[in-house]
Amino acid sequence: MTLTYEQAQCALQAALSKATELEIAVCVAVCDAGGRLVAFARMDQSNWASIYGCQGKALTAAATRCQSGAIPPTSVVMNRIAELEGQNMIYAKGAVPLLRDGTLLGAVGVGGASADMDEACALAGAAALGCEA
Template structure:
């Protein structure tokens, strides 16, 4: 199946996802931290993932959950932290399968006003994770 130019702009490609992973890891190395990095598509499905040697295994799930929350709401996952327990967010999270994590470290990739993917990072502090995820998104923006 071939995507036309318009469809391609509304999707995240494997090449972009891999570029994002590499950019997040480069930022983590600069910060001297070990991370897990997940990149998902507009539907919250994993496109690319990497776990740096020595990164905590819990970050495997944290990074993916942050990416899913970020793309679902079209904003950084940390912005959802305050509302994480609200009935609407709880209901959406439950209906989606409870994969979302509303915590610092997920940043959406927005094109034409719509989220087409997201990067989630786990392993550092929330601020460090966010910085790595932002570097990932900036690498393809």
């Protein structure tokens, strides 16, 4: 099963709606199972650095099949994987994998607010697709 563009847009819009509800400005990245970008949005007034943060978190969630903040940044194995990947992985709260019936579709990553708010937006994106996070 592959993440479609339409599904990525659905997750993206749900994450943005949650950010609007929380009155925060964020960047949202939706990637495929290989961690490659399918959809992206940057809300007005969001920090430019969050462009990279949300993508790095989404990549991490896709690569590990778990929430980006659940991996200790001191893991030797994960640090080596990040090095080989190009140092683009970010082990910070704010991204969730998109799992449907145990199959990885991709991930939603959010950056720009507090870790808990970023994660709430990412979870909203996953929920919109009926995915367990």
